[in-house]
Amino acid sequence: MNTHHIGTPANRKDGREKVTGKAKYAAEYFAPDLVYGFVVNSAIAKGRITGIDLSEAQQLPGVLHIFTHENRPGYTWLDSHYQDEDSPPGSPFRPLYNNQITFSMQPIALVVAESFELARYAGMLVKVTYEEEPQETDFEKNLIHAYEPPNYKSSPPPKPWGNPEEAMAHAPVKLEQAYSHPAEHHNPMEMHAATVIYGQDGKLTVYDKIQGVQNSQKYLSHAFGIPLQDVHVVSEYVGGGFGSGLRPQYQLFLAVLAARELKRSVRLMLTRQQMFSFGHRPKTVQRFALGATQDGKLQALEQNAFAETSRFEDYSEDVVIWPGVLYACDNVKLTHKLVGLDVYTPLDMRAPGGTTGIYALECAIDEMAYQVGMDPMEFRLKNYSEKDYNKDKPFSSKELREAYRQGAARFGWEKRNPAPRSMKEGHQLIGWGVAQGAWEAKQQEAAAKAVLTPEGKLTVSSATADIGTGTYTVMAQIAAETLGLPLEDVTFKLGDSTLPKSPLEGGSWTVSSVGSAVKAVCEQVQEQLLKLAQKLENSPFSNAKREDLTFSGGRLFVTQAPAQSVSLAEVLAQAKGSPLEVEASLKPAKEQQNYSPYAHSATFVEVQVDEDLGTIKVTRIVSAIAGGRIINPKTARSQILGGAVWGIGVALEEHSVMDSRVGRFMTHDLDKYHVPVNADVQQIEVIFVEEHDAIVNPLGAKGLGEIGIVSVAPAIANAVFHATGKRVRELPITLDKLL
Amino acid sequence: MRPFTYSQAADVEAAVREVSTDGARFIAGGTNLLDLMKIDVLRPSHLVDITQIAHRSIDQTGEGGLLLGALVTNADTAYHPQVEQRYPLLSHAILAGATAQLRNMATDGGNLLQRTRCYYFYDTHTPCNKREPGSGCSAIKGYNRDLAILGTSESCIATHPSDMCVALAALEATVHVTGKAGERTIPFQDFHRLPGDTPHLDANLQPDEIITAIELPSKGFSQHYAYLKLRDRASYAFALVSVAAALELDGDTIKDIRVALGGVAHKPWRLPEAEALLKGQEATPATFQKLAKAYLQGARGYGHNDFKIELAQRAIVRALLQAKERKTTA
Structure with missing residues (x-):
């Protein structure tokens, strides 16, 4: 029996459920009293509602109620009651709070009816009049x-x-450029939805599309003044998150509002169009100034970032930390300013700040490498950072x-010819580009529970999420490895607010945080097993400590004396029929504070650009990742592949106009907002390099959800320059910019 | 979606009769109509399902051409042996559009009648003369990257989104229609309209008329053809510019030439008088360049779509070169 699971490419535990349709998502739960909501969105971006005429809509048979700011129940008014674990500083948006319109497509009414189609039809009959005010949504104009x-x-x-001004003034080679990254929307496959089951006791079971059930639970508890234990939030499967489910979105608030008022179960699912009515990656403009010596040593660097936010919250990302992480430069100045616009608050989107910040930095560095006449990879290696300068x-x-x-x-x-526009096949200009990236490898406090039955079946649980990343699988692998069990004997449970406390599923910290807690709780099970094993007659473990033991192949033994092994079944028999149950919480070790933990990437890209038509094809991507210990090479590879595909989208396609x-x-x-399709994706190779890290967390693993995206778009942009000799500094790089 | 009534027409006569009530529309594949109904852009009160009527086959015509029944799906058309062999330009154009799933549902008649994908036409909160005559055009001074540069008007700069129609224009197909007044045929070039001051009308079709077939003439340009589609991703995107190019060559001399453009106007764009000037000339890049210039004369950009004027010219030259150099596999 092989029970070594860490580092093996195990298939997804939830794969079968997903491909057979058994996996249930938030909008797929049912109750006999279920009714359906549909949101009416504002036609204007700024102003106030002067009237809402519901008469025609309300007359439709089957329409139960239409909620607006005029008829809504009383709200709690403190900002803090609407804040969640991912809130930026400010005053969170409250749906149907008053007649003020602060962004386009703001939800202004909720129709509840006996069918979705009816609710949507009634929504079309709601007549709203506005007093418009001029909105400011032009980023450049408001810089x-x-x-x-x-x-x-x-x-x-x-x-x-250092002394950036002086160093810049004296630098023999200088570069000043600005880079623009557009607003983008997450567009997970599953639209945001909430199904609220109204219990006979008035307690709520809420199926929400969210990347952290306890975040939704706390939000609802605060916003509606409901005791925590009366709101049970469940999210077993998430059809893609990418950050869009970090904050509870308005469908959750409105579905719960309706369920409580109507005392009925309510389902509310947003349409694809409505997925563009809330958080997005903010538009960002970054101005760079670089100074270097003739032989390519960076001497000074200045980065000034400007990013969009709403009028009501100060959203910001880590856009300007990347020079200090990636480059050895002794004179650096960094600023980050916000541009307030009449839009909804931006929202963390896969590698927030890294996708935008590393894109611009890695393009500026590339330009400098050409300016000093160095190979762009050599230039990066020459300025390689051996510490976190920040x-x-x-x-x-x-x-x-x-x-x-x-x-x-x-x-x-x-084999690369360094000269731009030097490689060609027929009409296709060929370009090779490189970029590097980093993403923080954070560990957060997390808890987990383990239950080991007398039959040797293990269930481990934590209130985390699996947003497609493989959480179900890798947590089971960690637990099975720790206790020396076959993988099929281990089940991991998640996505339920009653489970042990977990941070949001984001920030690439789930394996690091929850995985480490899983390991810790299984080690406590080891302790209990040791105690039981010591009760055995002639126990070979009488003087052993847990650290002396090996759990493998369904047996345990003193590592030094493998011959005297005992089966777990024998040990568990000592528990006399009762399961072992342990819950543990784990905080990051203090020692971590002396270090800066990051995962790193080096991405190489080949593009073909049509010399006349400007069409761009990304023909090859090689992404080499230093991500610590890889728990599951298969799901890990999928994460990096997904990041690479998204990188193509960032570089060439995505644009919320x-x-x-x-x-x-x-x-x-999704007709007008382009993300890559199969035909855009050609050859992608993923390499994981060996990296030992005893500091980052007890597993030595670094999160991989975000490191896969950060260096792809700049590598593509740099490859396009190498192909064409034309530097496009505004994403996405569309064919018109190359004509 | 607003409520509507539904009936299934047994034959063309019934279809014509049933569609003659106010607010009635035909539905075949429904790939465009249903989307537009869900977002409240189209509000038919009655749908006449025509999927059960005849006109579901592809047949030879007496003149040596091919008659595509209006209800044949785009997929069945593209993969029909006669179409693949004799009208490969049409096959290529169809397969450059949409996705396999959509092509399996969408019909040939419906393809002709699909609506523009203009951003503002799809957003009922913004003015649009095509959706709501007289409300104004949001695109002219708004975001117009995908929109028209030729044949535009003060009231509309929408494009016709079809790929199939671009090839049909180049092949000089004929549209067969039946209405209360009887049957008639419409040359493809006269089928779609320019926006003028009636952008709500896409085609020269009476409200009671139904497309029954599309007739392809015998000449299919199966030796030298190319459908070049330029778009913002490699698949499942509407054309920024597309070119259906067809050549008949005698050595290097042009005997016949056809060029139709997609993505640039309210209809597939043809300029037969410019094509005619090329007959008898050498098929060289310089000749093609002349034609390209003629095609784009009078083109007007609206800001975001200015690039199409240059792109279309380059695309015409490239497509003609591809057509000329095509190695036909026996």
């Missing part, structure tokens, strides 16, 4: 009003170090050099 927020949601920009701390581990070595070898980088005359994102469906 002059950019401000430093009193509090950053992200870490505040690192303080300057915090002046060593990295917990950093095998990025090895990632470069293996990635370049696999890609064939040494704002029409600032109406204050609305006009590309609000």
Whole structure:
């Protein structure tokens, strides 16, 4: 019996449920008294509602109620009651609070009816009149009003170090450029939905699309003044999150509002178009100034970032921390300002701040490499950071050099002709580009519970989520490995607010945080098993400590004396029929504070650009990742592949286009908002380099959800430059920009 | 979606009769109509399902051409041996559009009648003359990357979204229709309209008329053809510019030439008088360039779509070169 699971490419535990349709998502739960909601959204971006005529809609048989700001029940008024674990500083949006319109497509009414179709039809009959005010949604026009927020949601920009002004003035080679990244929307496959089952006792069971059930639970408890134990939030499957489910969205609030008022079960699912009515990756403009010596040593770097936020919350991301993480530069100045617009508050989207910040940094660095006439990879290696300059701390581990070595070898980088526009096949200009990336490998406090039955079946649980990343599978692998069990004897439960406390599923910290808690709780089960084993007659463990033991193949033994092993079944028999049950919570070790933990990536890209038509094809991507210990190479690879595909979208396709005359994102469906399709995706190779890290967390593993995306778009942009000799500094790079 | 009544027509006569009530519309594949109904852009009060009537086959015509029944699906058309062999341009154009799933549902008649994908046409909160005559055009001064540069008007700059129609225009197909007044045929070039001041009308079709078939003439340009579609991703995107190019060559001399553009106007764009000037000339890039220039003369950009004027010219030249150099596999 092989019970070594960590590092093996186990299939997804939830794979069968998903492909057979058995896996239930938030909008797929049913109750006999279920009714359906449909949201009416504002036609204008700013102003106030002067009237809502519900008469025609209400007359339709089967329409139960239409909630508006005029007839809603009383609300709690403190901002803190609407804040959640991912709230930026400010005053969170409250649906149907008053007649003020603060962003386009703001929810202004909720129709509840006996069918979804009827609710949607009634929504069409709701007549709203407005008094419009001019909205400001033009980012460029409002750059002059950019401000430093009193509090950053992200870490505040690192303080300057060295003497950037002087170093810049004296640098022999200088570069000044600005890079623009558009607003983007997450567009997970599953639209946001909540099904609220109204219990006979008035208690609620809420199936929500969310990346953290306890976040929704606390939010509802605060916003509606319900005791925590009276709201049970469940989210066993999430059809893609990417950050869109970090904050409870308005469908949750409105569905619960309706269920409580009508004392009935309510389902509310947003349409694809409505998925463009809330959080998004903010539009960001970054101005860079770089100074270097003739031989390519960075001497000074200045990065000034400007990013969009709403009028009611100061959303910010870690856009400007990347020079200090990725480059050895002694003179650096970083600023990060916000541009307030009449839009909904932006929202964390896969590698928030990293996707935008590393894109711009890695393009600026590439430009500097060309300016000093160096190979862009050599330039990066020459300025390789051996510490985190922002915090002046060593990295917990950093095998990025090895990632470069293996990635370049696999890609064939040494065959590259350095001159732009030098490689061609027929009409296709061929370009090779490189970029590097990093993402923080954070560990958060998390708890887990383990129950081991007398039959040797283990169930481990924590209130985390599996947003498609493989949580169900890797947690089971960690638990099975720790206790030496076959994988099929281990079940992991998640997505239920009654389970042990877990942080939000985001920030690439789930394996690190929940995985470490799973390991810790299974180690406590080991302790209990040891105690039981010591009760055995002639126990070989009488003087053993847990650290002396090995759990493997369904047996335990003193590591030094494998011959005297005992089966777990024998040990469990000592428990006399009762299961072992342990719950444990784990905090990051203090020692971590002396280090800076990051995962790293080196990405190599080949593009083909049609010399006349400007069409771009990403023909090859090699992404080499230093991500610590890889728990499951299969799900890990999928994460990096997904990041690479999204990187293609970031570089070439995704764009939430704002029409600032109406204050609305006009590309609000999947016909007009492009994400990569199969035909866009050609060859992608993933390499994981060996990286040992005893600091980052007890598993030595780093999260992989975000490191896969950050360096892809800049590598593509750099490859497009190499192919064409044309530097496009505004994403997405569409064919018109290359004509 | 607003409530509507539904009936199934047994034959063309019944279909014509049933569609003649106020607010009635035909439904075949429904791939465009249902989307538009869900978002309240189209509000038919009655749907006449025509999927049970005849016109579901592809047949030879007496003139050596092919008659595509209006209810044949796009997929069945594209993969029909006669179409693949004799009209490969049409096959390629169809397969450049939509997805396999959509092509399996969408019918040939419906393809002709699909609506524009203009951002504002799809958003009932913004003015649009095509959706609501007289309300104004949001696109002219708004976001217009996908929109028209040729044949536009003060009231509309929408494009016709079809790929299939671009090939049909190049092949000079004929549309067969039946209405209360009887049967008639419409040359493809006259089927779709320019927006003028009536952008709500896409086609020269009476409200009671039904498309029964699309007739392909005998000449299919099966030796030298190309459908070049330029878009913002490799599949499942509407054309920024597309070109259906067809050549008949005698050595390097042009005997006949057809060029139709998609993604640039309210209808597939043809300029037969410019094509005619090329007959007898050498099929060279310079010749193609001349034609490209002629096609785009008078084109007007609206900001975001300015690039289409240059792109379309380059695309015409490229497509003609591809058509010329095509190695036909026997």
